[in-house]
Amino acid sequence: MNVTHQEWIDQAIELAYENTKEKRGKPFGAIIVKDGEVIAKGVNDVLQTHDPTAHAELQAIRAAGQKLGTSDLSDCQLYASGEPCPMCLGAIYLSNLKEVYYAYTAEEEAAAGLGTQYYYEQLALPKHQRDIQLQHVKTNAGDRDPFALWKKLGR
């Protein structure tokens, strides 16, 4: 099998097109390839499922991990129709994906009203400068401290 990056990315774009045409969701699709075969697909399913995390890349990463029986996707390639948002880029890091290809750029996404630049700017800020301020609540776990147990179990 000798499929080029262009052909894989076209498959991701076609998923995005069909997702839009069927009025199922936003215009994003993604595939994950291993050893020259597509092992997982995803489309933006936020509108359909009401799951705010159901971006195409995240759906494909979830499916790939479950299919392969490992959360380590370091020997896979991700092809995304659009440049990933910070949540999806976080998932790319967490899954050890090394090779990621995309077609539509962040600038093209922004021009279509689908930009994620604000989120990148927010995550790049020192935490006390972000618009959403996460609030620390003192722990009170006593002898039911999950971190102490985690360390004790040596996981």
Next chain:
Amino acid sequence: MNVTHQEWIDQAIELAYENTKEKRGKPFGAIIVKDGEVIAKGVNDVLQTHDPTAHAELQAIRAAGQKLGTSDLSDCQLYASGEPCPMCLGAIYLSNLKEVYYAYTAEEEAAAGLGTQYYYEQLALPKHQRDIQLQHVKTNAGDRDPFALWKKLGR
């Protein structure tokens, strides 16, 4: 009902403790509260499901959106046992959560071997300086351009 932040956060910590004790997963739990009621829960399920995105906060956000029938969680509160990673913080932004509380700090996570500082540092870098280089492939969608269709449909 008059449950304090401390009591909600203790519920999230208890989820984390049970998840660890049952050797199900990593020591993280999260709950989402709306109008004084818990509407969704999540634990870190990565080890069990092999889904690299199955962090406690993400699982709780997914469940809350599906339960409420909306991806807009702006009237909810998230209580997470640990300070969220960038993927989860991205999901917090995408779901419009405004109030987020956590117990264990990023520093405590790092001390337990569960730190996410590297990911924050990576996402804060200009994209050409990140360890994972996303690669642009030119689009070739012709009359099956998902963004053009999206704009035409006025979604």
